[in-house]
Amino acid sequence: MTDAGELIAGRYRLAERIGQGSMGVIWRARDERLDRVVAVKQLDYDAAIGPAASQQASRRALREARLTARLRHPHAITVHDVVEAPGGPYLVMEYLPSRSLAEILLDRETLPAEEVARIGLPVASALAAAHAEGVVHRDVTPGNVLLGESGVVKIADFGISRATGEGTVTGGGFIAGTPAYLAPEVAGGHEAGFPADVFSLGATLYRALEGAPPFGNDDNTITLLLRIAKEETVPPRHSGPLAEVLTRMLQRDPEARPSMAEVQELFEAVTGGRPLPPPRPRPRAGTRLLRVRRPRRRLVLASAAGAVLLALGVVIGTVLVPGGTTTVAAPVSSVPPASPPASTPASPAPTTPADLGCAARYEVTNSWPGGYQVQVTVRNDRAAGLSGWRVRWQLPAGHRISGLWNGTFTVDGSTVTVENADWNAKLDADATTTFGLIALTQNGSDAARPALTCRTL
Template sequence: MIDAGPLIAGRYRLTERVGQGAMGVVWRARDERLDRVVAVKQLGYDPAIGQAAGEEAALRALREARLTARLRHPHAITVHDVVEEGGEPYLVMEYLPSRSLADVLLDRERLPADEVARIGVQVASALAAAHAEGIVHRDVTPANILLADGGVAKIADFGISRATGEGTVTGGGFIAGTPAYLSPEVAGGGEAGFPSDVFSLGATLYRALEGMPPFGNEDNPIVLLLRVAREEPIPPRHSGPLAEALSRLLHRDPAQRPAMAEVQELFEAVTGGHPLPPPRPRPRTGTRMLRLPRPRRRAVLASAGGAVLLALGVVIGTALVPDGSTPVAAPLSSAPPVTTPPTTTAPPADLGCAASYAVTTSWPGGYQVQVTVRNDHGTGLRGWSVRWSLPDGHHITGLWNGTFTVDGKTVTVDNADWNAKLDAGGSTTFGFNAVTGNGDATGRPQLTCRTV
């Protein structure tokens, strides 16, 4: 801390260093011309990113100032000015006496649902305004949400954001972001866009509610990126409208996530104690699970504040075990769990349908399954039913795209109204989460599929 520090651009007197991250050092300063307190960010880059990054610092500063200067919102940190001193760029921003959500979570581990929802509605409103201006934040994390007195929340640091249609200034194929909060499409090497901001906000609020990110705690960034790119989020322990809202934000398919303005409406409903508005119709792009196409090859370059993916040969989203390997429910601290080869029932002629069962995700004490039902008859059918036996100690905790009953250890899943009819050769899917009594590896039961 210093009492009378350097004067930047003949106007901004640095007084106290208040933060540091991969994007630079932040100082509290005084604007001597307007006699007000401001925050000054001295932009810098982790040397691991490469020599060219330093040469691009001035361009990045200009981009950030140009982008965020367009945004004036009560829940977004305002950028006042961009200046240069000694050849180095500085951003002059609104100073908000606050703590980041990341710092708060170090002390409290998790927050009550009503507090998480109040943070969510404020941040979503700012991001909705940014999206309306064509701005993608690209790094929505607990570290970039500032919490001030009176319950005020603001989103900060659009430092790696870009306007839709602008080229990336980092060059060389880099994608920046914090691994635990990246969307699956970005972790798999795709472009960041408005839906990826939605996912990252959902992941950030999931962390505040659950006490860990949606894909668990993992120090190895490569393992974590594989997990994000390949798997479903760990089902939340909490229930209720906030958990349901977060599940919509964390949909693997970007096209099925709500727009940020809809996200704001979801959190407004939660904070107001109203029913959640129904999801707006969107084109279906596939089944609920594992819809990612084979992504491009990327490698990971990690730093304290984020990870950078570079085209050097780490394959995100490809098979991790040879075909036919026995599936094992791996704990979160080990290598990522794998998708099991599906086991399929051979349909007798009088049953008229077949069902294949595949474990898509596992975690300590639980797993997730996708079942595909196929009409093997030459004519259409109007309903189906799938039956199997649960292993000892296993319990189904949630099912989608159908209804289920349990009689002892026998599970029966019947079609939902919308997926009852299957044309000849047609198929549909349903899925469920299950918990185990002892966390042992999940088996692959024999399924019986019947038409109704």
């Protein structure tokens, strides 16, 4: 057993235990060669996963040092050195006088949304940098989010991190990570990838906002893992942009979650008081994303056979003038439409119902086989301000909404009702706001073109 006062590798003098990280004890120590305070992590695999893993401790320590040495980010704890000494391998890391988010939540239980978003942004930026280096953290929890005395926020303990392309060294069916914050696919026994870090960060911030992890707490680890693997998360009680960001991060399907770089952009919008950018559509199974060199870069989807290409970013939608009058914007095409036969009767001109106090413009901003993305712009067309709005339309048969941002929605039969979020309810005269959604179709038909009504509350 290592004790305070011991000199490790002839250089690092242990002072006091300051924490318990994944698979190891963390000490505050002094680097006597450079005369600086450091954190020393003593790896202890016997205590974590049994004697069999202890034979791999040195290999793991060297791999961990190599992975974390790739990261030089202001919001990630830096690893300085790895040494072999009696008692096992030791990692020497940057020392940050701080409290973990877990410690803070023991005192305060929950944090305001503004503070949670302020914590989430730097952590997301550090993890985005790690992902860019091919490193998955695999244990993003409140205990590994450190808040320094000067207000700095850092993610710590890449102790069970893994680079893409490197085999895991846990072995024996061991699931790496803290159970309450695991992604469903990891709880179900699959390997942790980049989307798992997104889920775990979402679960960590959900805990800070809501007071409990998204699947609750349970002293029985097996029961908790089964719940995470099979059940849905408890929806957040809070509303607003932060809750919507967490909802996107906590999607059960890993492919439906934003990337960590996108998460960083979302938190930048939240902390900057800007509307959330819409989710970026994900390719369906059997498709791959290609980049097309054009003045405005667009993604295109190709089928497995490569026979059909669908340009994304084409606007196909409906424009609603006050009270429900609609005009339909045709799909963009380089081929002029054929003239209708002379016998074809002209379409009747739209009528204009009474002004309901607001107007809504519906446009399909992206489409792909089996789904499409919509943005709706709500405008206050009155001379006075309004304090709430509601938009309704009929959802075509076989279509369903899989996610909505910047508002709340209900579906009653085929009638979709979207109401404002708390933060975008008030609109000055002629002011606008937006909400967006992803819709899926069962029959692969084109995007919906509904008539909308917008009403003030």
